[in-house]
Amino acid sequence: MPDYESERNNLVDNLRRRGYISSPAVDHAMRHVPREEFLPEDLKEDAYVDSPLPIGEGQTISAPHMVAIMAEQLDLKEGMTVLEIGAGSGYHAAVCAEIVGPEGHIYTIERIADLATFAEANLKRTGYGKNVTVIFADGTRGLPEHAPYDRIFVAAGAPDIPSPLTEQLADGGKLLVPVGGRYYQDLIRVEKRGEKLVKENLGGCVFVPLIGEHGYQ
Numbered sequence: 338m339p340d341y342e343s344e345r346n347n348l349v350d351n352l353r354r355r356g357y358i359s360s361p362a363v364d365h366a367m368r369h370v371p372r373e374e375f376l377p378e379d380l381k382e383d384a385y386v387d388s389p390l391p392i393g394e395g396q397t398i399s400a401p402h403m404v405a406i407m408a409e410q411l412d413l414k415e416g417m418t419v420l421e422i423g424a425g426s427g428y429h430a431a432v433c434a435e436i437v438g439p440e441g442h443i444y445t446i447e448r449i450a451d452l453a454t455f456a457e458a459n460l461k462r463t464g465y466g467k468n469v470t471v472i473f474a475d476g477t478r479g480l481p482e483h484a485p486y487d488r489i490f491v492a493a494g495a496p497d498i499p500s501p502l503t504e505q506l507a508d509g510g511k512l513l514v515p516v517g518g519r520y521y522q523d524l525i526r527v528e529k530r531g532e533k534l535v536k537e538n539l540g541g542c543v544f545v546p547l548i549g550e551h552g553y554q
């Protein structure tokens with residue numbers, strides 16, 4: 338049985354050295370969430386390689402450095418309400434749940450039923466079931482019933498920023514979304530300031546496509 342805990346600490350040390358992790362909150366969260374619990378049985382031993390891995394249905398769990406970048410850029414705080422599009426394995430949602438704490442909540446949407454079930458089971462088993470709600474739906478429409486959100490992030494590549502997501506973002510809120518082609522995107526950060534959307538390009542990234550009404554067909 339591999340020593341997952343020391344592998345996890347080594348990976349986090351490495352992500353700090355490479356500059357992907359800088360805040361105590363993200364450091365703490367990534368040292369606590371067991372990534373191996375969000376992988377299919379035969380891939381668990383690769384949990385602490387800094388790489389995306391297949392989780393079935395042609396989808397992937399994001400690489401740890403990408404989860405770290407997004408968690409740092411989102412600037413999550415305790416008590417926040419967060420919306421994720423693309424639950425996948427549930428790992429990224431668990432990292433966010435660790436940061437927002439017991440007063441916060443993560444809603445995460447997944448369009449593939451088997452993955453929604455997989456994510457939910459992984460989150461329950463690792464103790465994040467209370468603070469994370471998995472919803473089986475098209476996330477490009479957002480989730481109006483719990484809006485507005487302090488933070489929103491999309492874990493799949495979109496052709497454009499889905500308009501329901503900027504509408505459901507709180508004033509002062511932040512949204513992260515990979516925008517570009519089907520195989521390569523730029524990670525865009527949007528800050529909502531009253532009527533204004535302030536956008537910044539954080540650089541290149543690679544995500545599976547966002548498929549839905551306000552995504553790819």
Ligand code: SAH
Nearest residue numbers: 398423425426429447448476492547548549
């Ligand atoms: N955050 C995940 C990785 C996400 S991979 C993790 O930590 O494991 C991207 C996921 O987005 C895939 O599971 C894919 O099925 C899902 N997806 C793509 N389009 C979607 C949509 N419109 N709504 C919800 N989920 C979507």
